[in-house]
Amino acid sequence: MGDEHEQETESGRTRAPAGVRRDRDEEGRARNARPRDGLGRPLPREATGVERQPEGVSRTPEQALSEAQQLLDDGKPFHAHEVFEDAWKESSDPHERALWRGLAQLAVGITHAARGNTKGAQSLLRRGADNIRPHWNAPPHGIAVAGLVNQAEALADELDFRTDTPAAEALAPRLRG
Known part of the structure; x- marks a missing residue:
């Protein structure tokens, strides 16, 4: 968990208890x-974390898939x-936006599985599969x-029976066939 005041909810998100202020901008965004x-997951402010993924980067679909595959293989599904998410926001085609959103949901589903949040993982894996299935x-x-749809659905089902928390890199799907 992040700092000593935060509590992780069932969804895997953290929340600050009443009276503890979070780091927000003037509009209330984190x-x-x-x-x-x-x-x-947030770490204490004085801790050294992993390098953050820059947001809002414009990539070709091929670049996005290649970069995301490397991150998945490295155990960094988040x-x-x-x-x-950048590809999803950048796409102007509603059909393709749903695909990128679905891929983002699959990656977050894997994140939740690796964090031990079974219910959150199952929900996101299934939603992700539903969003990419039309393709x-x-x-x-x-x-x-x-392969992605089949793997996401199988993992969602399998999580009901697992007694361990799987390593993120062990769950990395192959994005391209």
């Missing part, structure tokens, strides 16, 4: 200035989600849609 671990017959950018 500043995200705190260091994070490899799964995106960071891969940031790459997918099954015509996968864009060489994305392994069928």
Whole structure:
């Protein structure tokens, strides 16, 4: 968990108890200035975290997929989600936006699985699979849609029976077929 005042909720998010202020800008958005671990969890301010994934980076689909694959392989699915989120925000095609959103959801689902948050992982893995499934017959950018859908659904089901917390790198899917 982050600092001593924060509590992790069932969804894997942290919340500050009443009376403890969080680091927010004038509009109430989180500043995200705190260091994070490899799964995106906040660390104490004085801790050394992993390098943050820059947000708002414009990439081609091929660059996004390559960078996200490397992050997934390195056990950093939270960071891969940031790459997918940039592609999602940048895409002007609603059909393709749903694909990128689904890939981001799969990455966050893996993040939650590696954090031990089974319910959050299952929900996001299934939503992610549902968002990429429409591309099954015509996968864009060489994305392994069928494999990703099958793997996400299998992992969501398997988590009900696991007694361990899986390592993120062990859950890394192959994005391209």
